[in-house]
Amino acid sequence: MSPDELEAHARNVGAIVGNLLSLDLLVRVAIEWLEGSGPSLGPFREGAWLPRTPVTDPDSLGPMIDRFNALVPDPSDRLDAGGLVRLRDAIAHGRILATEERTPMTLVKYGRNPDREGRIHVETVLVMTDDWFVEQRKFTRAALMRAAKYGSGRPEGRGADGPGH
Numbered sequence: 001m002s003p004d005e006l007e008a009h010a011r012n013v014g015a016i017v018g019n020l021l022s023l024d025l026l027v028r029v030a031i032e033w034l035e036g037s038g039p040s041l042g043p044f045r046e047g048a049w050l051p052r053t054p055v056t057d058p059d060s061l062g063p064m065i066d067r068f069n070a071l072v073p074d075p076s077d078r079l080d081a082g083g084l085v086r087l088r089d090a091i092a093h094g095r096i097l098a099t100e101e102r103t104p105m106t107l108v109k110y111g112r113n114p115d116r117e118g119r120i121h122v123e124t125v126l127v128m129t130d131d132w133f134v135e136q137r138k139f140t141r142a143a144l145m146r147a148a149k150y151g152s153g154r155p156e157g158r159g160a161d162g163p164g165h
Contacts, residue, residue: 012133019140020088024061027068028054030151034071061085077146084143090124104129
């Protein structure tokens with residue numbers, strides 16, 4: 001790949017990572033609004049001890065999306081937890097490689113546990129073409145927009161006591 005192609009690849013990966021990181025926080029803030037408490041951000045001070053809230057909860061993206069999905073009143077606003085977590089895990093734990101100089105890079109995620117013969121399972125293979133990047137950016141951006149409906153203030157029609165009150 002040329003230096004320009006490598007730069008474009010890095011920008012595309014970065015855009016997807018940025019969307020996923022933003023989604024992780026926005027889902028947590030939305031849960032706080034949907035549960036009736038509103039966001040509890042900060043203080044941002046090393047060594048501080050904070051109460052456990054959706055924002056500070058150590059649970060990973062998948063369980064937080066499941067919690068969000070259980071709270072949203074409109075089923076069309078539910079997020080594709082499986083697809084988002086699969087993408088996030090592949091980027092976070094996979095390896096990016098190109099089998100030949102002029103081919104698109106491929107993202108491969110391997111399993112953690114070998115079988116009885118010592119072999120490792122290939123869990124995910126994603127060929128990172130220009131079209132794939134466009135699809136993933138749209139996918140993660142659409143999830144961000146759905147979560148934003150609930151993460152930027154008390155959703156309309158919801159009382160101070162939380163969902164259904």
